[in-house]
Amino acid sequence: MTTTPMPSNDNQVMxxxxxxxxxxxxxxxxxxxxxxxxxxxxxxxCGPSGSGKSTMIRCINRLEExxxxxxxxxxxxxxxxxxxxxxxxREVGMVFQHFNLFPHLTVLQNCTLAPIWVRKTSxxxxxxxAMRFLERVKIPQQALKYPGQLSGGQQQRVAIAxxxxxxxxxxxxxxxxxxxxxxxxKEVLDVMIELAEEGMTxxxxxxxxxxxxxVADRVIFMxxxxxxxxNNPHEFFDNPQSERTQEFLSQILNH
Amino acid sequence: MGKVHVPKPSLPPxxxxxxxxxxxxxxxxxxxxxxxxxxxxxxxxxxxxxWTINWAFINADWVGDSRExxxxxxxxxxxxxxxxxxxxxxxxxxxxxxxxxxxFAIFTVLLLALVIEKTxxxxxxxxxxxxxxxxxxxxxxxxxxxxxxxxxTHKWGGLMLTLVLAVVGIVxxxxxxxxxxxxxxxxxxxxxxxxxxxxEFWRGVPLITxxxxxxxxxxxxxxxxxxxDKLIRxxxxxxxxxxxxxxxxxxxxxxxxxxxxxxxxxxxxxxxxKTMGLIIxxxxxxxxxxxxxxxxxxxxxxxxxxxxxxxxxxxxxxxSALADPKWLGYSVEGYVFVAxxxxxxxxxxSKYSQHLEKKLNTGHR
Ligand SMILES: Nc1ncnc2c1ncn2[C@@H]1O[C@H](COP(=O)(O)OP(=O)(O)OP(=O)(O)O)[C@@H](O)[C@H]1O
Ligand SMILES: [Mg+2]
Numbered sequence: 033m034t035t036t037p038m039p040s041n042d043n044q045v046m047x048x049x050x051x052x053x054x055x056x057x058x059x060x061x062x063x064x065x066x067x068x069x070x071x072x073x074x075x076x077x078c079g080p081s082g083s084g085k086s087t088m089i090r091c092i093n094r095l096e097e098x099x100x101x102x103x104x105x106x107x108x109x110x111x112x113x114x115x116x117x118x119x120x121x122r123e124v125g126m127v128f129q130h131f132n133l134f135p136h137l138t139v140l141q142n143c144t145l146a147p148i149w150v151r152k153t154s155x156x157x158x159x160x161x162a163m164r165f166l167e168r169v170k171i172p173q174q175a176l177k178y179p180g181q182l183s184g185g186q187q188q189r190v191a192i193a194x195x196x197x198x199x200x201x202x203x204x205x206x207x208x209x210x211x212x213x214x215x216x217x218k219e220v221l222d223v224m225i226e227l228a229e230e231g232m233t234x235x236x237x238x239x240x241x242x243x244x245x246x247v248a249d250r251v252i253f254m255x256x257x258x259x260x261x262x263n264n265p266h267e268f269f270d271n272p273q274s275e276r277t278q279e280f281l282s283q284i285l286n287h
Numbered sequence: 288m289g290k291v292h293v294p295k296p297s298l299p300p301x302x303x304x305x306x307x308x309x310x311x312x313x314x315x316x317x318x319x320x321x322x323x324x325x326x327x328x329x330x331x332x333x334x335x336x337x338w339t340i341n342w343a344f345i346n347a348d349w350v351g352d353s354r355e356x357x358x359x360x361x362x363x364x365x366x367x368x369x370x371x372x373x374x375x376x377x378x379x380x381x382x383x384x385x386x387x388x389x390x391f392a393i394f395t396v397l398l399l400a401l402v403i404e405k406t407x408x409x410x411x412x413x414x415x416x417x418x419x420x421x422x423x424x425x426x427x428x429x430x431x432x433x434x435x436x437x438x439x440t441h442k443w444g445g446l447m448l449t450l451v452l453a454v455v456g457i458v459x460x461x462x463x464x465x466x467x468x469x470x471x472x473x474x475x476x477x478x479x480x481x482x483x484x485x486x487e488f489w490r491g492v493p494l495i496t497x498x499x500x501x502x503x504x505x506x507x508x509x510x511x512x513x514x515x516d517k518l519i520r521x522x523x524x525x526x527x528x529x530x531x532x533x534x535x536x537x538x539x540x541x542x543x544x545x546x547x548x549x550x551x552x553x554x555x556x557x558x559x560x561k562t563m564g565l566i567i568x569x570x571x572x573x574x575x576x577x578x579x580x581x582x583x584x585x586x587x588x589x590x591x592x593x594x595x596x597x598x599x600x601x602x603x604x605x606x607s608a609l610a611d612p613k614w615l616g617y618s619v620e621g622y623v624f625v626a627x628x629x630x631x632x633x634x635x636x637s638k639y640s641q642h643l644e645k646k647l648n649t650g651h652r
Contacts, residue, residue: 134551
């Protein structure tokens with residue numbers, strides 16, 4: 033199905049969702065979701081509001097619990113076993129719409145906290161590592177400021193650096209640019225594109241179709257808790273199969 | 288979210304509204320009714336102020352050692368000064384008073400170090416104050432070790448006892464309150480319900496009842512011989528009672544932390560204790576500071592209730608001195624002194640909390 037060349041290494045499966053179902057009370061949010069993500073794949077997820085995009089990617093690091101089906105991340109099945117959950121969370125980074133930086137800590141402390149307390153890295157190594165990632169997201173000079181002193185775009189780049197400091201195998205993005213002013217979107221997307229080019233496995237909920245066209249190996253369209261369509265970006269945008277996809281695309285591309 | 292809004296400083300007022308006269312015209316004499324009220328109010332303030340100053344300072348007697356020294360029409364502060372040591376130290380042996388003073392001195396230095404903003408290594412000082420200092424204070428006050436003579440707790444009294452009760456109550460109730468608040472938010476029904484029952488029980492009982500139960504009923508349930516000290520029992524009662532209130536303050540602070548903070552911590556792989564200890568509580572405690580200080584002030588004043596179970600705190604010891612036939616008739620001076628001492632401490636705490644609030648509003652959130 034994919035036409036873009038796979039990144040060099042193996043075809044190892046990173047994430048597998050098998051018949052995943054989830055309910056909020058009586059409301060069926062996720063309906064029989066099946067999805068396989070291989071190492072190094074970049075996947076963009078789109079769909080109308082309320083279609084279950086956030087819920088799906090939040091199930092992958094157990095911020096939400098699914099009720100039926102299996103989710104396996106890097107060979108670890110997500111169950112109620114806290115050990116498994118913690119080991120999955122160590123390997124899966126997440127970037128939120130509203131950044132969720134820790135406001136009482138400096139940028140540098142935001143980036144070193146988890147490596148020090150979860151990975152047991154020494155403070156010195158953690159700080160050196162954090163500075164490397166802050167340089168990669170192009171804000172090393174802000175390291176000693178507090179999140180409240182930064183612009184939205186800068187905060188989101190710190191949030192990306194904070195996740196990367198844990199050396200995750202997979203990065204999840206939940207609408208990382210939709211809380212940003214237009215002039216700041218590009219600086220965040222640039223960082224994400226760079227990350228994608230380095231071969232990071234990424235799942236990204238976004239409506240930035242330019243981003244999808246540039247980096248995605250696959251685009252997934254969700255509606256009503258189901259995956260309606262799944263294709264490479266070229267086919268997805270030029271030749272959408274289902275009616276709902278066509279309708280959705282015409283709405284977001286024409287506005 | 289994102290940007291911090293920093294308001295510009297206000298513009299100066301237009302020049303025609305500056306000055307005391309303009310201000311008074313606008314605020315005090317704007318209408319005939321306001322003018323009349325202002326004049327009546329001023330008259331009351333001036334006459335009462337004049338009377339008070341005359342009584343407390345100008346016509347007061349300060350020196351002497353018996354009531355014969357009080358000859359003028361004002362306050363007889365001789366009563367307070369003659370009994371001052373007793374009011375501060377209770378029945379603590381005269382020769383050992385230096386131990387109490389030393390304890391207070393250490394405590395004051397630690398508090399100052401914590402309050403002053405630029406002190407380095409604050410977390411260590413805080414840990415020292417909370418963990419090591421209580422042990423030092425215990426051995427200093429109680430003795431019976433390191434060659435210090437034992438001073439039974441029934442000899443403790445006065446301001447010293449009030450402060451010991453308040454500080455123990457404050458220091459011990461906060462961590463218990465935090466645990467209760469966390470328990471109340473727990474997903475585990477047993478823990479959650481236990482905490483709810485505890486909090487609601489203690490909040491529904493007056494402190495006076497708790498103290499009665501601690502001093503009268505508790506010994507009935509205990510084996511003979513296992514009798515604990517009356518002061519310890521009162522302390523336990525106060526701490527258990529206060530922890531319930533503290534728990535509610537802490538819960539309020541926890542509720543103000545956005546869900547995204549928990550999610551970000553979870554997503555980074557932090558477990559529950561680390562999430563709470565490193566992310567949530569440090570932020571929540573900042574938000575809760577005013578509420579916590581409020582609770583402290585209430586607790587500080589409530590300690591005077593221990594007089595009903597026969598402990599001689601500041602209020603009780605002054606009251607007992609008033610019953611001394613040699614000093615009959617000086618109750619006003621006695622109570623004014625007690626009120627003034629309580630006021631100093633409560634006002635200090637209140638000012639400090641206002642200062643903190645200001646700092647938090649301008650600081651990084
Ligand atoms: N905690 C919850 N309790 C009940 N219903 C919820 C809860 N969280 C989400 N939902 C519902 O589940 C559905 C899917 O939500 P989700 O956040 O996954 O949508 P989304 O595709 O991410 O939408 P958006 O583009 O608006 O972010 C929505 O209808 C939402 O109202
Ligand atoms: Mg969403």
